[in-house]
Amino acid sequence: MDKATRFKSMVAFSLVLSFVLTFFYTSIVVGQVEPPLGINEKLIDISEEEKQILQSLFTLTQEIEIMEREEKVINQELEMANQEIIRLESVIAGEEANYEKNQEALERVFKIYQKMGPGSYLEIIMDSDNLSTLLKRLNIMRDLTRNTGKLLEMLEVSKDKLSSEKTQVAEKLALIKERQRQSKEALAKKLKLKEDKDAYLASLNAESKLYQEYLANMQKMLSELKVLLSEAAKAFSGIIADGSLPRDAIKITISLFNVKGKIDEETFNNILAKQASLSEMEFAFNNDEIKISIPKKQLVLSGDFVIQGDNILSFKPKEGSFYGMPLEPGYIEELLGEGDLVLDLKPLLGKNTLQSIKLKDGYIELNIKINLF
Known part of the structure; x- marks a missing residue:
């Protein structure tokens, strides 16, 4: 092969190699510029x-x-x-x-x-x-x-x-x-x-498919939430029975007329954080309501505690939202199913009973009746 032919072959090979490298580099760059968004990010970023x-x-x-x-x-x-x-x-x-x-x-x-x-x-x-x-x-x-x-x-x-x-x-x-x-x-x-x-959906024309995808994703996440809340309810009800809620978690004050117990928000959330099934949940105690949120799932439920029997606190939801969108009362019931969030205080109270509960900013106050006999 003469020098001219070898030179032409080298030039042709260089051009082909350059084209192939450029193609792969472009593909990699494009993939890096527009990474696929997860369901959570898509819903958060909508206008x-x-x-x-x-x-x-x-x-x-x-x-x-x-x-x-x-x-x-x-x-x-x-x-x-x-x-x-x-x-x-x-x-x-x-x-x-x-x-x-x-x-x-x-x-x-x-x-x-x-x-x-x-x-x-x-x-x-x-x-x-x-x-x-x-x-x-x-x-x-x-x-x-x-x-x-x-x-x-x-x-x-x-x-x-x-x-x-x-x-x-x-x-x-x-x-x-x-x-x-x-x-x-x-x-x-x-x-x-x-x-x-x-x-x-039909009125949305070309965007109809996009919103159907949004709805399908939301339904999928809500189905997962039902399972999570069911497991959380079981763990929540056993917090005291298994000793996860220490006796000093309820601060007792005794007066001439009654005995009061106080559970503050920070202590309560610290206890939940140690439980695998409850670690994603956060409680906020306000003057007129209790808010339960699962930030990673964009779920917020608000309501209050009511007394069942002599020593059980049961959370009764009134409102809720998912990704900032309101949940219907009937749907909240379905979301919680049979898994009510209940807290049995009997191991801490013994023979004593709950008379009333007050919601305060940052804590809940329990009015306790002392039963000596």
């Missing part, structure tokens, strides 16, 4: 206008889920009512059979009385040869009279029971009719809400 649109859609989504849950509850109640009616009808059939049987027995007894006539009783007594025979005949007559009374009593009891069971059936049927009406209303509302939601 105020996007947030308002998403909030409207999110409210509709919540209302649809609430109606679906109500519809499910109504259908379960209808199923239970139908099963109860089947049971009652079986009981009524049995009672009617007993009633007819006792009626027939009573009719036979009356026919015997009629055949015997009014003079028969006297003849039975007068024809007795001795005292022993007389006593036997008197006992037979007494048993016959007693059995007649029992039959009459059994008929009356059966009649009352039948009347009661039939009244229950009528009430159940009325309940079914009413719940069926409510079920139809719930279904109609759900369909209307879905139509409204679909119409709203």
Whole structure:
């Protein structure tokens, strides 16, 4: 190969190598400039206008889920009512059979009385040869009279029971009719809400897919939150029982008239931070409410503690928000499910009981009744 040919080959190779390196470098740079955003970041970074649109859609989504849950509850109640009616009808059939049987027995007894006539009783007594025979005949007559009374009593009891069971059936049927009406209303509302939601999404034109993605992501995170809150509720209820809440966490002050206990916000949150299932939760005690937040999940619930029984504090939510968007009361119930946040103070209070609770800025105050006996 001559020098000219070798020179041309080297130039061509250099150009190809330069192009390949430039392509890969550009791809890497582009990938670094626009890293993919996570769900959390996407929702935080949306504009105020996007947030308002998403909030409207999110409210509709919540209302649809609430109606679906109500519809499910109504259908379960209808199923239970139908099963109860089947049971009652079986009981009524049995009672009617007993009633007819006792009626027939009573009719036979009356026919015997009629055949015997009014003079028969006297003849039975007068024809007795001795005292022993007389006593036997008197006992037979007494048993016959007693059995007649029992039959009459059994008929009356059966009649009352039948009347009661039939009244229950009528009430159940009325309940079914009413719940069926409510079920139809719930279904109609759900369909209307879905139509409204679909119409709203359609009006967004090209952005419709984007908001559907937002909603799907929010629903996914809320499903994860349900699990998290359920686990948190179990851990929360066991804080005192497992010794995680030290005795000095409640500062006691004794006066002439009562005993007060104080739990401050900082101490409470420090205790929660040590629990794996509760470490993401933060409590804020204010004069008129308690706020529970999970900052990483953008969830805030506000409400208050109420006393259950003698020594249990139970959190009752009133409002809530998710990514700054309000949660419907019915949806908050669904979010918490059966996992109420309860704090059993019995291990600390012993025989003593809670009388009242006051929310203060930065702490909660417990009014404790001392029980000496």
